[in-house]
Amino acid sequence: MSRPDAGPPPEPATTTNGPGRTDRPAAPTDEAGTTAQSGTPERGRLDAERTVLRLARPYLRRLLGAGLLATATELAALALMATATWLLMSAAGRPPLDRLTVAIVAVRALAIGRGVLRYTERLTGHDAVLRIVTDLRARVFATLAARRSTAGQRSGDALSRLVSDVDTVQDLLLRVLVPGAAAATVSVLAVVGAALVSPAAAVPLAVGLLLTGVALPLLAAVLTRRGAAEVAPLRGALASDAVDLTHGAADLAAFGATGAALRAATERADRLARLERRLAATGFAVDALGVLIAGVTSAAVVVAALRADVSGVMVGVLAVGTLAAAEVTSALIGAARQWTGLRAGLTRVTALLTAPTDAPSTGDRPVTAAAGHHVRLDGVVVRYREGAPPALDGVDLDLPAGRRVAVVGPSGAGKSTLAAVLTGAVPPDRGRVTLDGVELSAYRSEELPRAIGGLLAEAHVFHATVRENLLLGRGGADDAALDAAARAAGLLDWVRDQPERWDTVVGEDGGQLSGGQRQRLALARALLAAPGLLVLDEPTEGLDPTAADDVLASTLAAVPADHSVLLISHRLSGLDGFDEVVVLDAGQVAQRGRHDELVAAPGWYCDQWLIQVAAEQGYLALAP
Numbered sequence: 001m002s003r004p005d006a007g008p009p010p011e012p013a014t015t016t017n018g019p020g021r022t023d024r025p026a027a028p029t030d031e032a033g034t035t036a037q038s039g040t041p042e043r044g045r046l047d048a049e050r051t052v053l054r055l056a057r058p059y060l061r062r063l064l065g066a067g068l069l070a071t072a073t074e075l076a077a078l079a080l081m082a083t084a085t086w087l088l089m090s091a092a093g094r095p096p097l098d099r100l101t102v103a104i105v106a107v108r109a110l111a112i113g114r115g116v117l118r119y120t121e122r123l124t125g126h127d128a129v130l131r132i133v134t135d136l137r138a139r140v141f142a143t144l145a146a147r148r149s150t151a152g153q154r155s156g157d158a159l160s161r162l163v164s165d166v167d168t169v170q171d172l173l174l175r176v177l178v179p180g181a182a183a184a185t186v187s188v189l190a191v192v193g194a195a196l197v198s199p200a201a202a203v204p205l206a207v208g209l210l211l212t213g214v215a216l217p218l219l220a221a222v223l224t225r226r227g228a229a230e231v232a233p234l235r236g237a238l239a240s241d242a243v244d245l246t247h248g249a250a251d252l253a254a255f256g257a258t259g260a261a262l263r264a265a266t267e268r269a270d271r272l273a274r275l276e277r278r279l280a281a282t283g284f285a286v287d288a289l290g291v292l293i294a295g296v297t298s299a300a301v302v303v304a305a306l307r308a309d310v311s312g313v314m315v316g317v318l319a320v321g322t323l324a325a326a327e328v329t330s331a332l333i334g335a336a337r338q339w340t341g342l343r344a345g346l347t348r349v350t351a352l353l354t355a356p357t358d359a360p361s362t363g364d365r366p367v368t369a370a371a372g373h374h375v376r377l378d379g380v381v382v383r384y385r386e387g388a389p390p391a392l393d394g395v396d397l398d399l400p401a402g403r404r405v406a407v408v409g410p411s412g413a414g415k416s417t418l419a420a421v422l423t424g425a426v427p428p429d430r431g432r433v434t435l436d437g438v439e440l441s442a443y444r445s446e447e448l449p450r451a452i453g454g455l456l457a458e459a460h461v462f463h464a465t466v467r468e469n470l471l472l473g474r475g476g477a478d479d480a481a482l483d484a485a486a487r488a489a490g491l492l493d494w495v496r497d498q499p500e501r502w503d504t505v506v507g508e509d510g511g512q513l514s515g516g517q518r519q520r521l522a523l524a525r526a527l528l529a530a531p532g533l534l535v536l537d538e539p540t541e542g543l544d545p546t547a548a549d550d551v552l553a554s555t556l557a558a559v560p561a562d563h564s565v566l567l568i569s570h571r572l573s574g575l576d577g578f579d580e581v582v583v584l585d586a587g588q589v590a591q592r593g594r595h596d597e598l599v600a601a602p603g604w605y606c607d608q609w610l611i612q613v614a615a616e617q618g619y620l621a622l623a624p
C-alpha cells in the first residue's frame with residue numbers, strides 16, 4: 001500500500017464475514033464487565049488480577065526492580081523532608097557548622113537521589129510493563145484471530161479488547177501495583193522509624209496511615225464502583241448515539257427525526273455530566289478527608305511525642321515526617337480509584353485469554369496445492385443461540401472437484417450460514433465438514449482459503465486502489481490476471497474508463513463506487529483467488545436482471561473445470577447449467593435436483609421460478 005491513508009488489507013485471500021459473525025462464544029458480562037464464567041464479581045476480579053500476575057511472571061524480576069526503586073524514591077522523599085526539618089530546626093540553635101555538615105550533604109544527596117531514583121523507577125517500570133503488554137497484545141490478537149467467528153461479529157469489541165483493555169493491564173501494574181506496594185512498604189518503615197524515636201508517637205502515626213492508606217482507599221473504591229455502575233451504561237449509550245447521529249444523519253433527516261434524536265442524546269449527555277460532577281465532588285471530599293486526617297495525625301503525633309519527652313527538634317521531624325508519610329499513603333486513594341476503573345477491562349481481557357476457544361480450525365495439516373478438492377457436509381447442524389431454532393438442521397452436501405451446486409431458498413433459510421460453515425468461519429454444532437476426507441478443523445486455518453473461499457455476504461472493500469483490493473485475492477497477480485478477473489466480473493470496462501485505471505482509489509468501504517461496482521470488485525477478487533471450491537454468496541446482488549445473468553455466465557465460464565462452485569442466489573435464472581440445485585427452508589433441505597426437475601415438480605422452487613419469470617418478463621418488456 002503506497003498511500004499513507006489507505007488501510008492495509010489483511011493477509012487472507014478471502015473475506016470471512018457474513019453469518020460467520022456469531023456472538024455465540026462471548027460470555028455474558030455485567031456492567032462492570034465481570035463475566036458470568038467467573039462466578040461472583042469479587043471472585044472474577046481477583047481471578048483477573050491473578051491472571052495478570054501469571055502473565056507477568058516472566059518479567060517478575062524487572063517488576064520487582066521497579067517496585068524497589070519506587071520504594072526507594074518514596075523513602076528518599078520522606079528522608080529528605082525529615083532531614084531538612086532537622087537541619088532547619090537545629091540551625092535555629094546556631095550550633096557549630098561541622099555539626100550540620102552531614103545533614104547538609106544528606107539533604108543535597110537525597111534531593112538529587114530522589115530525582116534520579118524516580119527517573120530510573122519510571123524507566124524500569126515502563127520497560128517491564130511494555131514488555132508484558134507487548135506479549136499480552138500478541139496473545140489477545142492470536143486468541144481473537146483463532147476465533148474468527150467472534151471477531152467478525154464484534155469488530156468494535158475485538159478492537160477495544162486489543163487496544164484499551166490491554167492498556168488496563170499496563171495501568172494495573174504501573175499505576176496500582178507498583179506504587180501501591182511502594183506506599184505500603186514506606187508506611188511500615190515510617191512507623192518503624194517513628195517507633196525508634198518514640199513508641200508512643202508511632203501509635204497515632206500507624207492509625208493515621210491505616211486510615212489514609214486503607215480506609216480511605218476502600219471508601220474511594222466503593223464510591224467509584226457505584227459511580228462507574230451508573231456512568232458506564234450512560235457512556236455506552238452516548239457512544240451509540242454518536243454513531244447513530246453521524247452514520248444515520250441522512251436517514252434521520254429523511255424521516256424528520258433529527259431533532260428528537262438530538263434531544264435524546266443531549267438529555268443523556270446532560271445526565272452523564274451531572275453524574276460525573278457528583279462523582280468528582282465525592283472524589284474531592286475523600287481527598288480532602290485524607291488531608292484532614294494527615295493534619296490530625298501529625299498533631300496527635302506531636303502531642304504523643306511531647307508527652308514522651310522527645311526533644312523539640314525530633315518532635316518537628318516527627319510532625320513533618322508524618323505529613324510526608326501520609327502524603328505517600330494518600331496516593332493509594334488514587335490507586336484504588338484507578339483499580340476500580342480498570343476492573344471491567346481487566347476482567348474482559350483475562351476472560352478472553354482464559355476462556356476455552358471455539359477456534360474452528362486449529363490443525364496443522366497443510367492444504368495440498370492440487371486444484372480439485374472434495375468437500376462434503378454430513379448432517380451439519382448450526383445453532384447460533386441456545387434455544388433458538390437451528391440455522392442449519394442436518395444438511396448433507398457433496399461437492400467433488402468440478403461440481404457446481406446452487407443453493408436457493410427463502411430469506412433466513414440458512415444459505416449464508418452454509419457458506420460460512422464451508423469456509424470454516426462457523427464451526428458446526430453437529431455433523432462433519434470434510435475437505436478431501438479430513439475434517440476442516442484439522443487444516444491450517446491460514447491455508448484453508450486456498451481450498452475453499454470466495455465472495456461471502458457483505459464483502460468488505462478497502463479504502464485502497466482497485467489493484468490493491470484485487471491483489472488481496474492473489475498477491476503478485478499480473479495485469480493479465482487482473483484483466484481476466486475484472487472482465488469476468490464485468491468491471492473491466494469501468495476500470496479502463498478511469499483516468500488512473502487500476503490505481504483508482506475506491507474510497508472508504510468502496511464509497512466512491514456504485515453498489516454494483518463494489519459487488520463486481522469483490523467478485524473479481526474472489527475469482528482472482530481461484531480457490532478449489534469457489535463459494536459465491538449472492539455474487540450478482542445489486543445488478544439488474546440482464547447484467548446479473550451476464551455476470552453470472554462470465555463468472556462461471558472463468559472458473560476452471562476442475563474447480564467446484566457453490567452459488568447462493570435469490571435469482572433462479574442461470575441455474576440450468578448446475579449439477580444440483582438445493583432448496584433450503586428453515587435450515588433443512590426442502591428440495592434438491594437439477595433445475596429442470598425442480599421446475600417440473602410442485603414446491604417452492606417451481607412457484608418462485610414462475611414468479612421470477614413473470615416479473616422479469618415484465619421488466620424486460622418495459623426496458624428500452
Ligand SMILES: Nc1ncnc2c1ncn2[C@@H]1O[C@H](COP(=O)(O)OP(=O)(O)OP(=O)(O)O)[C@@H](O)[C@H]1O
Pocket residue numbers: 018019020021022023153384385391409410411412413414415416417418
Ligand atoms: N450471526 C448470527 N447470529 C445469530 N443468528 C444468526 C446469525 N446469522 C444468521 N443468523 C440466523 O440464522 C438464520 C439463517 O440465516 P442466514 O443468514 O444463513 O440465512 P439466509 O438464507 O442467508 O438469509 P438471506 O437470504 O436473507 O441472506 C436466520 O434465522 C438468522 O436470523
